[in-house]
Amino acid sequence: MTMALRAWTVCDPKAGTLTQSLGVARQFDPEPHRVLLDGWLPKWRRGLFSPYRRIEKPEPDLIVSCGSIAPRHVFAIAEACRKRPFLVHLQPYEGSGRDRYDLVFAGRHDLRRIENPPANYREMLGAPHQISAAMLKALRPAARARWAPSGGPVVTVLVGGPTKAYDYGEERIEALLSAIRGFSAEGRTVLASPSRRTPEALLDRLLSARDDGITVWDRTGDNPYKEFVAAADAFLVTRDSVTMPSEVATTGRPVFIFDLAAVPGEKFEEFEWFHRDLSETLGLTRPFEGRLYDYAYEAPDESRRIAGIIREEMAMQG
Structure with a gap:
Protein backbone atom coordinates (compact mmCIF):
# COMPACT_ATOMS: atom_id res chain seq x y z
CA MET A 1 0.00 0.00 0.00
CA THR A 2 1.36 3.44 -0.98
CA MET A 3 2.11 5.81 1.88
CA ALA A 4 0.00 9.00 1.93
CA LEU A 5 2.29 11.84 2.89
CA ARG A 6 2.15 15.60 3.08
CA ALA A 7 4.64 16.80 0.45
CA TRP A 8 6.04 20.26 -0.20
CA THR A 9 7.98 21.48 -3.21
CA VAL A 10 10.60 24.20 -2.82
CA CYS A 11 12.03 25.78 -5.96
CA ASP A 12 12.08 28.89 -8.11
CA PRO A 13 9.03 29.39 -10.36
CA LYS A 14 10.84 28.39 -13.58
CA ALA A 15 8.92 25.73 -15.48
CA GLY A 16 11.88 23.35 -15.63
CA THR A 17 12.53 23.24 -11.88
CA LEU A 18 8.87 23.35 -10.88
CA THR A 19 7.81 20.44 -13.08
CA GLN A 20 10.64 18.27 -11.74
CA SER A 21 9.69 18.96 -8.13
CA LEU A 22 5.97 18.47 -8.74
CA GLY A 23 6.53 15.35 -10.82
CA VAL A 24 8.17 13.59 -7.88
CA ALA A 25 6.13 15.15 -5.06
CA ARG A 26 2.83 14.18 -6.71
CA GLN A 27 3.83 10.54 -6.45
CA PHE A 28 3.16 11.01 -2.70
CA ASP A 29 0.68 13.88 -2.49
CA PRO A 30 -1.70 14.83 -5.34
CA GLU A 31 -1.62 18.50 -4.34
CA PRO A 32 1.77 19.35 -2.83
CA HIS A 33 2.17 22.68 -1.10
CA ARG A 34 4.38 24.89 -3.30
CA VAL A 35 7.02 27.21 -1.91
CA LEU A 36 8.04 29.37 -4.87
CA LEU A 37 11.28 31.26 -4.34
CA ASP A 38 12.27 34.68 -5.64
CA GLY A 39 15.91 34.67 -4.51
CA TRP A 40 18.57 33.40 -2.16
CA LEU A 41 17.93 33.22 1.56
CA PRO A 42 20.63 35.28 3.34
CA LYS A 43 22.63 33.40 5.96
CA TRP A 44 21.54 35.80 8.71
CA ARG A 45 17.85 34.97 8.20
CA ARG A 46 17.75 32.23 10.83
CA GLY A 47 16.00 31.76 14.14
CA LEU A 48 13.77 34.75 14.91
CA PHE A 49 14.67 36.28 11.53
CA SER A 50 13.70 33.21 9.48
CA PRO A 51 10.75 33.73 7.12
CA TYR A 52 9.76 30.15 7.98
CA ARG A 53 9.76 30.46 11.78
CA ARG A 54 5.97 30.00 11.78
CA ILE A 55 4.68 27.31 9.46
CA GLU A 56 0.95 27.82 9.10
CA LYS A 57 0.11 24.86 6.86
CA PRO A 58 0.35 21.26 8.09
CA GLU A 59 4.02 20.45 8.38
CA PRO A 60 5.54 18.46 5.52
CA ASP A 61 6.57 14.82 5.79
CA LEU A 62 8.59 15.20 2.60
CA ILE A 63 10.24 18.19 0.92
CA VAL A 64 11.27 17.91 -2.73
CA SER A 65 13.46 20.77 -3.96
CA CYS A 66 15.17 21.71 -7.19
CA GLY A 67 17.47 24.51 -8.27
CA SER A 68 20.54 26.16 -6.81
CA ILE A 69 18.72 28.67 -4.58
CA ALA A 70 16.51 26.09 -2.85
CA PRO A 71 18.75 24.36 -0.25
CA ARG A 72 19.07 27.17 2.28
CA HIS A 73 15.30 27.66 2.19
CA VAL A 74 14.77 23.93 2.64
CA PHE A 75 17.06 23.78 5.68
CA ALA A 76 15.26 26.75 7.27
CA ILE A 77 11.89 25.07 6.76
CA ALA A 78 13.18 21.80 8.21
CA GLU A 79 14.53 23.63 11.28
CA ALA A 80 11.08 25.11 11.91
CA CYS A 81 9.30 21.75 11.81
CA ARG A 82 8.52 19.89 15.02
CA LYS A 83 9.30 16.60 13.26
CA ARG A 84 12.11 16.68 10.72
CA PRO A 85 10.79 16.06 7.19
CA PHE A 86 12.54 13.79 4.69
CA LEU A 87 14.60 16.00 2.36
CA VAL A 88 15.15 15.33 -1.35
CA HIS A 89 16.96 17.51 -3.90
CA LEU A 90 16.74 17.01 -7.67
CA GLN A 91 20.06 18.42 -8.82
CA PRO A 92 23.71 17.98 -7.89
CA TYR A 93 24.32 20.04 -4.75
CA GLU A 94 27.84 20.55 -3.51
CA GLY A 95 27.26 23.50 -1.21
CA SER A 96 27.27 23.81 2.56
CA GLY A 97 25.13 21.27 4.38
CA ARG A 98 24.74 18.89 1.44
CA ASP A 99 24.71 15.96 3.85
CA ARG A 100 21.53 17.38 5.41
CA TYR A 101 19.62 16.06 2.41
CA ASP A 102 18.50 12.47 2.80
CA LEU A 103 18.73 11.95 -0.97
CA VAL A 104 20.17 13.98 -3.83
CA PHE A 105 19.30 12.88 -7.37
CA ALA A 106 21.76 13.85 -10.10
CA GLY A 107 21.27 13.34 -13.81
CA ARG A 108 23.48 10.76 -15.47
CA HIS A 109 25.04 13.61 -17.48
CA ASP A 110 25.87 15.45 -14.23
CA LEU A 111 26.90 12.47 -12.15
CA ARG A 112 29.63 11.44 -14.58
CA ARG A 113 31.61 14.58 -13.59
CA ILE A 114 31.48 13.93 -9.84
CA GLU A 115 34.32 11.90 -8.42
CA ASN A 116 33.35 9.75 -5.46
CA PRO A 117 29.76 11.02 -5.17
CA PRO A 118 28.45 11.24 -1.58
CA ALA A 119 26.52 8.32 -0.12
CA ASN A 120 23.22 10.21 -0.37
CA TYR A 121 23.54 10.65 -4.16
CA ARG A 122 21.39 8.64 -6.58
CA GLU A 123 21.27 8.62 -10.37
CA MET A 124 18.37 9.92 -12.44
CA LEU A 125 17.66 9.89 -16.16
CA GLY A 126 17.32 13.36 -17.65
CA ALA A 127 14.72 15.32 -15.71
CA PRO A 128 11.70 13.97 -13.81
CA HIS A 129 8.40 15.53 -14.84
CA GLN A 130 4.61 15.41 -14.58
CA ILE A 131 3.85 13.49 -17.79
CA SER A 132 2.73 9.87 -17.38
CA PHE A 288 17.06 13.47 -37.01
CA GLU A 289 18.57 12.79 -40.42
CA GLY A 290 15.71 13.95 -42.61
CA ARG A 291 13.18 11.18 -42.08
CA LEU A 292 10.98 9.62 -39.43
CA TYR A 293 10.74 5.87 -38.83
CA ASP A 294 9.52 3.46 -36.19
CA TYR A 295 11.75 1.91 -33.54
CA ALA A 296 11.05 0.35 -30.16
CA TYR A 297 12.29 1.07 -26.64
CA GLU A 298 11.11 0.62 -23.09
CA ALA A 299 9.49 3.88 -22.04
CA PRO A 300 10.91 5.27 -18.77
CA ASP A 301 8.75 6.52 -15.91
CA GLU A 302 11.41 8.45 -14.03
CA SER A 303 9.25 10.29 -11.50
CA ARG A 304 7.73 7.02 -10.34
CA ARG A 305 11.12 5.30 -10.23
CA ILE A 306 12.60 8.12 -8.14
CA ALA A 307 9.59 7.97 -5.81
CA GLY A 308 10.21 4.27 -5.32
CA ILE A 309 13.78 4.95 -4.20
CA ILE A 310 12.55 7.63 -1.80
CA ARG A 311 10.00 5.26 -0.28
CA GLU A 312 12.62 2.59 0.22
CA GLU A 313 14.97 5.03 1.94
CA MET A 314 12.20 6.44 4.13
CA ALA A 315 11.21 2.91 5.18
CA MET A 316 14.84 2.13 6.08
CA GLN A 317 15.02 5.23 8.25
CA GLY A 318 11.77 4.33 9.95
Missing part, protein backbone atom coordinates in the same frame (compact mmCIF):
# COMPACT_ATOMS: atom_id res chain seq x y z
CA ALA A 133 1.73 7.15 -19.81
CA ALA A 134 -1.67 6.81 -18.13
CA MET A 135 -2.33 10.53 -18.48
CA LEU A 136 -1.43 10.51 -22.17
CA LYS A 137 -3.52 7.42 -22.89
CA ALA A 138 -6.56 9.12 -21.36
CA LEU A 139 -5.94 12.33 -23.32
CA ARG A 140 -5.12 10.74 -26.68
CA PRO A 141 -8.62 10.13 -28.18
CA ALA A 142 -9.84 13.68 -27.52
CA ALA A 143 -6.49 15.21 -28.51
CA ARG A 144 -6.46 13.45 -31.87
CA ALA A 145 -10.10 14.33 -32.49
CA ARG A 146 -9.34 17.99 -31.83
CA TRP A 147 -5.97 18.42 -33.53
CA ALA A 148 -5.98 15.72 -36.22
CA PRO A 149 -9.66 15.13 -37.05
CA SER A 150 -8.86 13.75 -40.52
CA GLY A 151 -6.84 10.93 -39.01
CA GLY A 152 -3.46 9.81 -40.28
CA PRO A 153 -0.04 10.08 -38.66
CA VAL A 154 0.78 12.98 -36.33
CA VAL A 155 4.23 14.38 -35.64
CA THR A 156 4.67 16.80 -32.76
CA VAL A 157 7.53 19.28 -33.01
CA LEU A 158 8.85 20.76 -29.75
CA VAL A 159 10.98 23.88 -30.06
CA GLY A 160 13.12 25.46 -27.35
CA GLY A 161 15.41 28.44 -27.73
CA PRO A 162 19.06 29.54 -27.73
CA THR A 163 21.13 28.47 -24.72
CA LYS A 164 24.74 28.50 -23.55
CA ALA A 165 25.15 25.25 -25.50
CA TYR A 166 23.23 25.81 -28.74
CA ASP A 167 22.19 28.60 -31.08
CA TYR A 168 19.52 28.95 -33.76
CA GLY A 169 21.26 30.32 -36.82
CA GLU A 170 19.44 31.05 -40.07
CA GLU A 171 20.55 27.77 -41.62
CA ARG A 172 19.17 25.75 -38.69
CA ILE A 173 15.88 27.68 -38.66
CA GLU A 174 15.42 27.08 -42.38
CA ALA A 175 16.21 23.40 -41.91
CA LEU A 176 13.62 23.16 -39.13
CA LEU A 177 10.95 24.88 -41.22
CA SER A 178 11.83 22.64 -44.17
CA ALA A 179 11.41 19.54 -42.00
CA ILE A 180 8.03 20.76 -40.75
CA ARG A 181 6.79 21.48 -44.28
CA GLY A 182 8.17 18.14 -45.45
CA PHE A 183 6.21 16.25 -42.79
CA SER A 184 3.04 17.99 -43.95
CA ALA A 185 3.79 17.20 -47.60
CA GLU A 186 4.07 13.51 -46.63
CA GLY A 187 0.50 13.63 -45.32
CA ARG A 188 1.30 13.97 -41.64
CA THR A 189 -0.46 16.37 -39.31
CA VAL A 190 2.17 18.61 -37.69
CA LEU A 191 1.63 20.04 -34.20
CA ALA A 192 4.39 22.49 -33.26
CA SER A 193 4.81 23.82 -29.72
CA PRO A 194 7.24 26.63 -28.84
CA SER A 195 8.53 26.84 -25.28
CA ARG A 196 8.83 29.80 -22.95
CA ARG A 197 12.44 30.14 -24.16
CA THR A 198 11.49 30.45 -27.84
CA PRO A 199 12.33 34.01 -29.01
CA GLU A 200 9.55 36.01 -30.64
CA ALA A 201 11.43 36.14 -33.94
CA LEU A 202 11.67 32.34 -34.05
CA LEU A 203 8.01 32.00 -33.07
CA ASP A 204 7.06 34.31 -35.94
CA ARG A 205 9.00 32.08 -38.35
CA LEU A 206 7.19 29.02 -37.05
CA LEU A 207 3.83 30.74 -37.35
CA SER A 208 4.62 31.59 -40.97
CA ALA A 209 4.68 27.86 -41.74
CA ARG A 210 1.08 27.26 -40.68
CA ASP A 211 -1.32 25.74 -43.15
CA ASP A 212 -4.15 23.20 -43.12
CA GLY A 213 -1.78 20.44 -42.04
CA ILE A 214 0.47 22.47 -39.71
CA THR A 215 -0.69 23.85 -36.37
CA VAL A 216 1.63 26.09 -34.35
CA TRP A 217 0.64 27.23 -30.87
CA ASP A 218 0.95 31.01 -30.80
CA ARG A 219 1.34 31.15 -27.00
CA THR A 220 -2.12 32.61 -26.49
CA GLY A 221 -4.85 30.80 -24.59
CA ASP A 222 -4.37 27.51 -22.82
CA ASN A 223 -1.14 25.68 -23.58
CA PRO A 224 -2.00 22.54 -25.62
CA TYR A 225 1.39 20.95 -24.89
CA LYS A 226 0.01 17.82 -23.18
CA GLU A 227 -2.56 17.35 -25.93
CA PHE A 228 0.13 17.72 -28.60
CA VAL A 229 2.22 15.07 -26.83
CA ALA A 230 -0.76 12.75 -26.38
CA ALA A 231 -1.79 13.02 -30.05
CA ALA A 232 1.65 12.31 -31.50
CA ASP A 233 2.85 9.20 -33.30
CA ALA A 234 6.40 10.59 -33.45
CA PHE A 235 8.34 13.59 -32.17
CA LEU A 236 10.94 16.05 -33.41
CA VAL A 237 12.59 17.82 -30.46
CA THR A 238 15.24 20.54 -30.63
CA ARG A 239 18.54 19.68 -29.01
CA ASP A 240 18.59 22.48 -26.42
CA SER A 241 16.37 20.75 -23.84
CA VAL A 242 16.77 18.02 -21.24
CA THR A 243 13.16 18.14 -20.07
CA MET A 244 11.34 17.84 -23.42
CA PRO A 245 12.95 14.58 -24.59
CA SER A 246 12.59 13.20 -21.06
CA GLU A 247 8.86 13.94 -21.15
CA VAL A 248 8.05 12.60 -24.61
CA ALA A 249 10.07 9.41 -24.14
CA THR A 250 7.32 8.48 -21.66
CA THR A 251 5.13 7.72 -24.69
CA GLY A 252 7.35 4.94 -26.04
CA ARG A 253 6.99 6.52 -29.49
CA PRO A 254 9.89 7.56 -31.76
CA VAL A 255 11.75 10.68 -30.60
CA PHE A 256 14.08 12.39 -33.06
CA ILE A 257 16.50 15.10 -31.94
CA PHE A 258 16.95 18.11 -34.23
CA ASP A 259 20.53 19.37 -34.32
CA LEU A 260 21.45 23.01 -33.63
CA ALA A 261 24.51 25.21 -34.02
CA ALA A 262 27.09 24.50 -31.30
CA VAL A 263 28.19 27.05 -28.73
CA PRO A 264 31.47 25.46 -27.57
CA GLY A 265 32.05 25.20 -23.85
CA GLU A 266 31.23 23.14 -20.77
CA LYS A 267 27.46 23.35 -21.27
CA PHE A 268 27.78 22.14 -24.86
CA GLU A 269 29.85 19.14 -23.78
CA GLU A 270 27.31 18.35 -21.05
CA PHE A 271 24.36 18.42 -23.46
CA GLU A 272 26.22 16.42 -26.08
CA TRP A 273 26.97 13.70 -23.51
CA PHE A 274 23.31 13.71 -22.47
CA HIS A 275 22.07 13.23 -26.02
CA ARG A 276 24.64 10.54 -26.83
CA ASP A 277 23.56 8.72 -23.69
CA LEU A 278 19.86 8.92 -24.64
CA SER A 279 20.52 7.69 -28.15
CA GLU A 280 23.54 5.39 -28.11
CA THR A 281 23.45 3.96 -24.59
CA LEU A 282 19.75 3.93 -23.69
CA GLY A 283 18.21 3.73 -27.17
CA LEU A 284 15.45 6.22 -26.34
CA THR A 285 16.05 8.77 -29.11
CA ARG A 286 17.51 9.01 -32.60
CA PRO A 287 19.28 11.90 -34.36
Whole structure:
Protein backbone atom coordinates (compact mmCIF):
# COMPACT_ATOMS: atom_id res chain seq x y z
CA MET A 1 0.00 0.00 0.00
CA THR A 2 1.36 3.44 -0.98
CA MET A 3 2.11 5.81 1.88
CA ALA A 4 0.00 9.00 1.93
CA LEU A 5 2.29 11.84 2.89
CA ARG A 6 2.15 15.60 3.08
CA ALA A 7 4.64 16.80 0.45
CA TRP A 8 6.04 20.26 -0.20
CA THR A 9 7.98 21.48 -3.21
CA VAL A 10 10.60 24.20 -2.82
CA CYS A 11 12.03 25.78 -5.96
CA ASP A 12 12.08 28.89 -8.11
CA PRO A 13 9.03 29.39 -10.36
CA LYS A 14 10.84 28.39 -13.58
CA ALA A 15 8.92 25.73 -15.48
CA GLY A 16 11.88 23.35 -15.63
CA THR A 17 12.53 23.24 -11.88
CA LEU A 18 8.87 23.35 -10.88
CA THR A 19 7.81 20.44 -13.08
CA GLN A 20 10.64 18.27 -11.74
CA SER A 21 9.69 18.96 -8.13
CA LEU A 22 5.97 18.47 -8.74
CA GLY A 23 6.53 15.35 -10.82
CA VAL A 24 8.17 13.59 -7.88
CA ALA A 25 6.13 15.15 -5.06
CA ARG A 26 2.83 14.18 -6.71
CA GLN A 27 3.83 10.54 -6.45
CA PHE A 28 3.16 11.01 -2.70
CA ASP A 29 0.68 13.88 -2.49
CA PRO A 30 -1.70 14.83 -5.34
CA GLU A 31 -1.62 18.50 -4.34
CA PRO A 32 1.77 19.35 -2.83
CA HIS A 33 2.17 22.68 -1.10
CA ARG A 34 4.38 24.89 -3.30
CA VAL A 35 7.02 27.21 -1.91
CA LEU A 36 8.04 29.37 -4.87
CA LEU A 37 11.28 31.26 -4.34
CA ASP A 38 12.27 34.68 -5.64
CA GLY A 39 15.91 34.67 -4.51
CA TRP A 40 18.57 33.40 -2.16
CA LEU A 41 17.93 33.22 1.56
CA PRO A 42 20.63 35.28 3.34
CA LYS A 43 22.63 33.40 5.96
CA TRP A 44 21.54 35.80 8.71
CA ARG A 45 17.85 34.97 8.20
CA ARG A 46 17.75 32.23 10.83
CA GLY A 47 16.00 31.76 14.14
CA LEU A 48 13.77 34.75 14.91
CA PHE A 49 14.67 36.28 11.53
CA SER A 50 13.70 33.21 9.48
CA PRO A 51 10.75 33.73 7.12
CA TYR A 52 9.76 30.15 7.98
CA ARG A 53 9.76 30.46 11.78
CA ARG A 54 5.97 30.00 11.78
CA ILE A 55 4.68 27.31 9.46
CA GLU A 56 0.95 27.82 9.10
CA LYS A 57 0.11 24.86 6.86
CA PRO A 58 0.35 21.26 8.09
CA GLU A 59 4.02 20.45 8.38
CA PRO A 60 5.54 18.46 5.52
CA ASP A 61 6.57 14.82 5.79
CA LEU A 62 8.59 15.20 2.60
CA ILE A 63 10.24 18.19 0.92
CA VAL A 64 11.27 17.91 -2.73
CA SER A 65 13.46 20.77 -3.96
CA CYS A 66 15.17 21.71 -7.19
CA GLY A 67 17.47 24.51 -8.27
CA SER A 68 20.54 26.16 -6.81
CA ILE A 69 18.72 28.67 -4.58
CA ALA A 70 16.51 26.09 -2.85
CA PRO A 71 18.75 24.36 -0.25
CA ARG A 72 19.07 27.17 2.28
CA HIS A 73 15.30 27.66 2.19
CA VAL A 74 14.77 23.93 2.64
CA PHE A 75 17.06 23.78 5.68
CA ALA A 76 15.26 26.75 7.27
CA ILE A 77 11.89 25.07 6.76
CA ALA A 78 13.18 21.80 8.21
CA GLU A 79 14.53 23.63 11.28
CA ALA A 80 11.08 25.11 11.91
CA CYS A 81 9.30 21.75 11.81
CA ARG A 82 8.52 19.89 15.02
CA LYS A 83 9.30 16.60 13.26
CA ARG A 84 12.11 16.68 10.72
CA PRO A 85 10.79 16.06 7.19
CA PHE A 86 12.54 13.79 4.69
CA LEU A 87 14.60 16.00 2.36
CA VAL A 88 15.15 15.33 -1.35
CA HIS A 89 16.96 17.51 -3.90
CA LEU A 90 16.74 17.01 -7.67
CA GLN A 91 20.06 18.42 -8.82
CA PRO A 92 23.71 17.98 -7.89
CA TYR A 93 24.32 20.04 -4.75
CA GLU A 94 27.84 20.55 -3.51
CA GLY A 95 27.26 23.50 -1.21
CA SER A 96 27.27 23.81 2.56
CA GLY A 97 25.13 21.27 4.38
CA ARG A 98 24.74 18.89 1.44
CA ASP A 99 24.71 15.96 3.85
CA ARG A 100 21.53 17.38 5.41
CA TYR A 101 19.62 16.06 2.41
CA ASP A 102 18.50 12.47 2.80
CA LEU A 103 18.73 11.95 -0.97
CA VAL A 104 20.17 13.98 -3.83
CA PHE A 105 19.30 12.88 -7.37
CA ALA A 106 21.76 13.85 -10.10
CA GLY A 107 21.27 13.34 -13.81
CA ARG A 108 23.48 10.76 -15.47
CA HIS A 109 25.04 13.61 -17.48
CA ASP A 110 25.87 15.45 -14.23
CA LEU A 111 26.90 12.47 -12.15
CA ARG A 112 29.63 11.44 -14.58
CA ARG A 113 31.61 14.58 -13.59
CA ILE A 114 31.48 13.93 -9.84
CA GLU A 115 34.32 11.90 -8.42
CA ASN A 116 33.35 9.75 -5.46
CA PRO A 117 29.76 11.02 -5.17
CA PRO A 118 28.45 11.24 -1.58
CA ALA A 119 26.52 8.32 -0.12
CA ASN A 120 23.22 10.21 -0.37
CA TYR A 121 23.54 10.65 -4.16
CA ARG A 122 21.39 8.64 -6.58
CA GLU A 123 21.27 8.62 -10.37
CA MET A 124 18.37 9.92 -12.44
CA LEU A 125 17.66 9.89 -16.16
CA GLY A 126 17.32 13.36 -17.65
CA ALA A 127 14.72 15.32 -15.71
CA PRO A 128 11.70 13.97 -13.81
CA HIS A 129 8.40 15.53 -14.84
CA GLN A 130 4.61 15.41 -14.58
CA ILE A 131 3.85 13.49 -17.79
CA SER A 132 2.73 9.87 -17.38
CA ALA A 133 1.73 7.15 -19.81
CA ALA A 134 -1.67 6.81 -18.13
CA MET A 135 -2.33 10.53 -18.48
CA LEU A 136 -1.43 10.51 -22.17
CA LYS A 137 -3.52 7.42 -22.89
CA ALA A 138 -6.56 9.12 -21.36
CA LEU A 139 -5.94 12.33 -23.32
CA ARG A 140 -5.12 10.74 -26.68
CA PRO A 141 -8.62 10.13 -28.18
CA ALA A 142 -9.84 13.68 -27.52
CA ALA A 143 -6.49 15.21 -28.51
CA ARG A 144 -6.46 13.45 -31.87
CA ALA A 145 -10.10 14.33 -32.49
CA ARG A 146 -9.34 17.99 -31.83
CA TRP A 147 -5.97 18.42 -33.53
CA ALA A 148 -5.98 15.72 -36.22
CA PRO A 149 -9.66 15.13 -37.05
CA SER A 150 -8.86 13.75 -40.52
CA GLY A 151 -6.84 10.93 -39.01
CA GLY A 152 -3.46 9.81 -40.28
CA PRO A 153 -0.04 10.08 -38.66
CA VAL A 154 0.78 12.98 -36.33
CA VAL A 155 4.23 14.38 -35.64
CA THR A 156 4.67 16.80 -32.76
CA VAL A 157 7.53 19.28 -33.01
CA LEU A 158 8.85 20.76 -29.75
CA VAL A 159 10.98 23.88 -30.06
CA GLY A 160 13.12 25.46 -27.35
CA GLY A 161 15.41 28.44 -27.73
CA PRO A 162 19.06 29.54 -27.73
CA THR A 163 21.13 28.47 -24.72
CA LYS A 164 24.74 28.50 -23.55
CA ALA A 165 25.15 25.25 -25.50
CA TYR A 166 23.23 25.81 -28.74
CA ASP A 167 22.19 28.60 -31.08
CA TYR A 168 19.52 28.95 -33.76
CA GLY A 169 21.26 30.32 -36.82
CA GLU A 170 19.44 31.05 -40.07
CA GLU A 171 20.55 27.77 -41.62
CA ARG A 172 19.17 25.75 -38.69
CA ILE A 173 15.88 27.68 -38.66
CA GLU A 174 15.42 27.08 -42.38
CA ALA A 175 16.21 23.40 -41.91
CA LEU A 176 13.62 23.16 -39.13
CA LEU A 177 10.95 24.88 -41.22
CA SER A 178 11.83 22.64 -44.17
CA ALA A 179 11.41 19.54 -42.00
CA ILE A 180 8.03 20.76 -40.75
CA ARG A 181 6.79 21.48 -44.28
CA GLY A 182 8.17 18.14 -45.45
CA PHE A 183 6.21 16.25 -42.79
CA SER A 184 3.04 17.99 -43.95
CA ALA A 185 3.79 17.20 -47.60
CA GLU A 186 4.07 13.51 -46.63
CA GLY A 187 0.50 13.63 -45.32
CA ARG A 188 1.30 13.97 -41.64
CA THR A 189 -0.46 16.37 -39.31
CA VAL A 190 2.17 18.61 -37.69
CA LEU A 191 1.63 20.04 -34.20
CA ALA A 192 4.39 22.49 -33.26
CA SER A 193 4.81 23.82 -29.72
CA PRO A 194 7.24 26.63 -28.84
CA SER A 195 8.53 26.84 -25.28
CA ARG A 196 8.83 29.80 -22.95
CA ARG A 197 12.44 30.14 -24.16
CA THR A 198 11.49 30.45 -27.84
CA PRO A 199 12.33 34.01 -29.01
CA GLU A 200 9.55 36.01 -30.64
CA ALA A 201 11.43 36.14 -33.94
CA LEU A 202 11.67 32.34 -34.05
CA LEU A 203 8.01 32.00 -33.07
CA ASP A 204 7.06 34.31 -35.94
CA ARG A 205 9.00 32.08 -38.35
CA LEU A 206 7.19 29.02 -37.05
CA LEU A 207 3.83 30.74 -37.35
CA SER A 208 4.62 31.59 -40.97
CA ALA A 209 4.68 27.86 -41.74
CA ARG A 210 1.08 27.26 -40.68
CA ASP A 211 -1.32 25.74 -43.15
CA ASP A 212 -4.15 23.20 -43.12
CA GLY A 213 -1.78 20.44 -42.04
CA ILE A 214 0.47 22.47 -39.71
CA THR A 215 -0.69 23.85 -36.37
CA VAL A 216 1.63 26.09 -34.35
CA TRP A 217 0.64 27.23 -30.87
CA ASP A 218 0.95 31.01 -30.80
CA ARG A 219 1.34 31.15 -27.00
CA THR A 220 -2.12 32.61 -26.49
CA GLY A 221 -4.85 30.80 -24.59
CA ASP A 222 -4.37 27.51 -22.82
CA ASN A 223 -1.14 25.68 -23.58
CA PRO A 224 -2.00 22.54 -25.62
CA TYR A 225 1.39 20.95 -24.89
CA LYS A 226 0.01 17.82 -23.18
CA GLU A 227 -2.56 17.35 -25.93
CA PHE A 228 0.13 17.72 -28.60
CA VAL A 229 2.22 15.07 -26.83
CA ALA A 230 -0.76 12.75 -26.38
CA ALA A 231 -1.79 13.02 -30.05
CA ALA A 232 1.65 12.31 -31.50
CA ASP A 233 2.85 9.20 -33.30
CA ALA A 234 6.40 10.59 -33.45
CA PHE A 235 8.34 13.59 -32.17
CA LEU A 236 10.94 16.05 -33.41
CA VAL A 237 12.59 17.82 -30.46
CA THR A 238 15.24 20.54 -30.63
CA ARG A 239 18.54 19.68 -29.01
CA ASP A 240 18.59 22.48 -26.42
CA SER A 241 16.37 20.75 -23.84
CA VAL A 242 16.77 18.02 -21.24
CA THR A 243 13.16 18.14 -20.07
CA MET A 244 11.34 17.84 -23.42
CA PRO A 245 12.95 14.58 -24.59
CA SER A 246 12.59 13.20 -21.06
CA GLU A 247 8.86 13.94 -21.15
CA VAL A 248 8.05 12.60 -24.61
CA ALA A 249 10.07 9.41 -24.14
CA THR A 250 7.32 8.48 -21.66
CA THR A 251 5.13 7.72 -24.69
CA GLY A 252 7.35 4.94 -26.04
CA ARG A 253 6.99 6.52 -29.49
CA PRO A 254 9.89 7.56 -31.76
CA VAL A 255 11.75 10.68 -30.60
CA PHE A 256 14.08 12.39 -33.06
CA ILE A 257 16.50 15.10 -31.94
CA PHE A 258 16.95 18.11 -34.23
CA ASP A 259 20.53 19.37 -34.32
CA LEU A 260 21.45 23.01 -33.63
CA ALA A 261 24.51 25.21 -34.02
CA ALA A 262 27.09 24.50 -31.30
CA VAL A 263 28.19 27.05 -28.73
CA PRO A 264 31.47 25.46 -27.57
CA GLY A 265 32.05 25.20 -23.85
CA GLU A 266 31.23 23.14 -20.77
CA LYS A 267 27.46 23.35 -21.27
CA PHE A 268 27.78 22.14 -24.86
CA GLU A 269 29.85 19.14 -23.78
CA GLU A 270 27.31 18.35 -21.05
CA PHE A 271 24.36 18.42 -23.46
CA GLU A 272 26.22 16.42 -26.08
CA TRP A 273 26.97 13.70 -23.51
CA PHE A 274 23.31 13.71 -22.47
CA HIS A 275 22.07 13.23 -26.02
CA ARG A 276 24.64 10.54 -26.83
CA ASP A 277 23.56 8.72 -23.69
CA LEU A 278 19.86 8.92 -24.64
CA SER A 279 20.52 7.69 -28.15
CA GLU A 280 23.54 5.39 -28.11
CA THR A 281 23.45 3.96 -24.59
CA LEU A 282 19.75 3.93 -23.69
CA GLY A 283 18.21 3.73 -27.17
CA LEU A 284 15.45 6.22 -26.34
CA THR A 285 16.05 8.77 -29.11
CA ARG A 286 17.51 9.01 -32.60
CA PRO A 287 19.28 11.90 -34.36
CA PHE A 288 17.06 13.47 -37.01
CA GLU A 289 18.57 12.79 -40.42
CA GLY A 290 15.71 13.95 -42.61
CA ARG A 291 13.18 11.18 -42.08
CA LEU A 292 10.98 9.62 -39.43
CA TYR A 293 10.74 5.87 -38.83
CA ASP A 294 9.52 3.46 -36.19
CA TYR A 295 11.75 1.91 -33.54
CA ALA A 296 11.05 0.35 -30.16
CA TYR A 297 12.29 1.07 -26.64
CA GLU A 298 11.11 0.62 -23.09
CA ALA A 299 9.49 3.88 -22.04
CA PRO A 300 10.91 5.27 -18.77
CA ASP A 301 8.75 6.52 -15.91
CA GLU A 302 11.41 8.45 -14.03
CA SER A 303 9.25 10.29 -11.50
CA ARG A 304 7.73 7.02 -10.34
CA ARG A 305 11.12 5.30 -10.23
CA ILE A 306 12.60 8.12 -8.14
CA ALA A 307 9.59 7.97 -5.81
CA GLY A 308 10.21 4.27 -5.32
CA ILE A 309 13.78 4.95 -4.20
CA ILE A 310 12.55 7.63 -1.80
CA ARG A 311 10.00 5.26 -0.28
CA GLU A 312 12.62 2.59 0.22
CA GLU A 313 14.97 5.03 1.94
CA MET A 314 12.20 6.44 4.13
CA ALA A 315 11.21 2.91 5.18
CA MET A 316 14.84 2.13 6.08
CA GLN A 317 15.02 5.23 8.25
CA GLY A 318 11.77 4.33 9.95
